[in-house]
Amino acid sequence: MSEQPVVPGFHPDPSVCRVGDDYYLVCSSFEYFPGIPLFHSRGLRHWTQIGNVLDRPEQLRLPVDMPSSGGIYAPTLRHHDGRFWLIVTNCAEGGGNFLVTSTDPAGPWSEPTWLPDVPGIDPDLAWDEDGTCWCTIAGVGQLAIDPYTGRARGEVRSLWSGAPGAKAPEAPHLYRIGAYWYLLIAEGGTERGHGVSIARGTSPNGPFEPCPDNPVLTHRGTDHPVQNTGHGDLVQDADGSWWLVFLGVRPGGGTPGWHVLGRETFLAPVTWTKDGWPVVGEIVSPEGTAADEPFRDDFDLPELHPSWISVRDRSPEHCTTKDRPGRLTLRARGTSLDEPDAVFIGRRQQHFTCRASALIDATQGAGGLAVRLDEQHHYAIETDGTQVRVISRVGSVRAAVATLPVPAGPAVLSVRITPPPRPHDARTGPDVISLGVEQPDGTFTELATLDGRYLSTEVAGGFTGRVIGLYAAQGTVHADWFTYAPKT
Numbered sequence: 001m002s003e004q005p006v007v008p009g010f011h012p013d014p015s016v017c018r019v020g021d022d023y024y025l026v027c028s029s030f031e032y033f034p035g036i037p038l039f040h041s042r043g044l045r046h047w048t049q050i051g052n053v054l055d056r057p058e059q060l061r062l063p064v065d066m067p068s069s070g071g072i073y074a075p076t077l078r079h080h081d082g083r084f085w086l087i088v089t090n091c092a093e094g095g096g097n098f099l100v101t102s103t104d105p106a107g108p109w110s111e112p113t114w115l116p117d118v119p120g121i122d123p124d125l126a127w128d129e130d131g132t133c134w135c136t137i138a139g140v141g142q143l144a145i146d147p148y149t150g151r152a153r154g155e156v157r158s159l160w161s162g163a164p165g166a167k168a169p170e171a172p173h174l175y176r177i178g179a180y181w182y183l184l185i186a187e188g189g190t191e192r193g194h195g196v197s198i199a200r201g202t203s204p205n206g207p208f209e210p211c212p213d214n215p216v217l218t219h220r221g222t223d224h225p226v227q228n229t230g231h232g233d234l235v236q237d238a239d240g241s242w243w244l245v246f247l248g249v250r251p252g253g254g255t256p257g258w259h260v261l262g263r264e265t266f267l268a269p270v271t272w273t274k275d276g277w278p279v280v281g282e283i284v285s286p287e288g289t290a291a292d293e294p295f296r297d298d299f300d301l302p303e304l305h306p307s308w309i310s311v312r313d314r315s316p317e318h319c320t321t322k323d324r325p326g327r328l329t330l331r332a333r334g335t336s337l338d339e340p341d342a343v344f345i346g347r348r349q350q351h352f353t354c355r356a357s358a359l360i361d362a363t364q365g366a367g368g369l370a371v372r373l374d375e376q377h378h379y380a381i382e383t384d385g386t387q388v389r390v391i392s393r394v395g396s397v398r399a400a401v402a403t404l405p406v407p408a409g410p411a412v413l414s415v416r417i418t419p420p421p422r423p424h425d426a427r428t429g430p431d432v433i434s435l436g437v438e439q440p441d442g443t444f445t446e447l448a449t450l451d452g453r454y455l456s457t458e459v460a461g462g463f464t465g466r467v468i469g470l471y472a473a474q475g476t477v478h479a480d481w482f483t484y485a486p487k488t
């Protein structure tokens with residue numbers, strides 16, 4: 001079996017910590033609300049989402065004019081002094097760096113403590129033996145902070161910027177391991193040149209001596225199926241072994257390769273040379289993840305499963321299961337998914353081959369099921385209760401590509417994503433996306449099959465991945481159920 005992520009789908013910038021036998025992991029979430037998915041694991045290979053760190057508007061406000069791939073970047077999760085600490089950047093207007101804490105990682109997490117003196121992105125937290133809290137940021141710089149008040153305790157100092165000339169030294173994490181302080185960074189940018197490098201010193205403030213074998217992780221220039229590997233975080237298990245979690249992508253199709261699931265979280269073992277430098281081993285595949293279980297939501301519960309994400313906010317006025325028990329009610333705000341304030345709720349696509357379906361009642365409006373990359377890149381199957389149509393939005397072009405009259409009333413809308421018909425053709429895309437309706441006997445009536453490359457990061461740009469979900473374009477739309485399943 002080829003290398004598999006431990007957390008598949010759009011789950012980038014992993015940060016991990018261990019308490020006893022329990023591991024916790026967080027990822028970036030960008031324009032989506034709630035923000036920062038939080039996972040629990042017992043053995044690092046299998047992760048279950050137990051919540052989202054930023055699940056209240058008081059913790060996360062994303063302005064409506066904020067572009068996709070803005071918002072929440074690169075958290076660091078640590079356990080110190082009996083509680084969990086999470087530091088992160090909200091890149092949206094009016095945002096900045098802040099930290100939240102909790103004694104229970106499943107939440108609730110505190111209100112933000114803003115860090116007005118901490119510039120830039122990718123903040124890290126580490127405490128030295130004196131109890132000083134060091135915040136290290138992309139660039140790479142560092143300052144001491146008071147994590148209780150959020151104020152600086154000194155100026156920002158430059159530490160180490162990785163290989164001379166390499167772009168984007170970022171994602172720093174600082175650790176005390178044995179006699180040294182190790183500074184782990186990502187460099188080379190989050191695209192095909194991505195990598196992880198390390199340096200060490202005897203003080204948390206340096207000077208730092210680079211590892212002679214940097215980068216300690218990169219797949220640049222190789223034909224490895226997992227590319228863009230970088231942005232890692234180290235963790236030691238209860239037996240004393242070390243591991244690296246990091247992001248990677250799995251491009252598909254011909255040249256230049258398109259990745260559609262976003263940047264995913266992978267795991268690799270780490271050993272140490274006799275000189276005290278880490279060596280990152282081959283990717284460890286989990287042989288199935290929690291995400292491989294089919295997912296079904298009948299919307300019977302007042303609270304939604306933590307894997308559901310909305311664009312920028314989720315107000316109960318526009319998205320709720322409390323209006324009609326057993327139904328998700330969506331009330332339109334914009335007129336389409338092209339609008340930045342569209343009412344959308346979805347789950348990350350986590351498999352190359354999969355299908356999603358939903359029973360939609362749009363007799364009081366219009367809405368449907370969409371595969372979303374961002375405002376300018378999505379395919380949707382939409383109904384208004386009397387007809388069904390497929391909408392393609394790619395770049396500045398929006399088109400209704402097919403329509404079908406249907407009997408008045410609710411309809412089962414369905415999306416099926418499969419490998420491309422000629423996978424070895426140099427110009428083939430990564431996959432194809434079929435959109436249609438499911439008949440009461442389960443047969444699929446396809447309205448259109450569209451090239452998946454246009455819903456890839458290489459085409460759309462940005463830092464996210466595909467999300468499949470429900471939206472309202474007009475009036476009120478009810479969903480009776482939603483299913484997502486990996487299918488071969």
Ligand code: 6LW
Pocket residue numbers: 012013028073074121122170171186189190230231247463
């Ligand atoms: C993040 C940076 C990165 O801040 O991408 O891959 C940026 N690494 O560290 C957005 O996720």
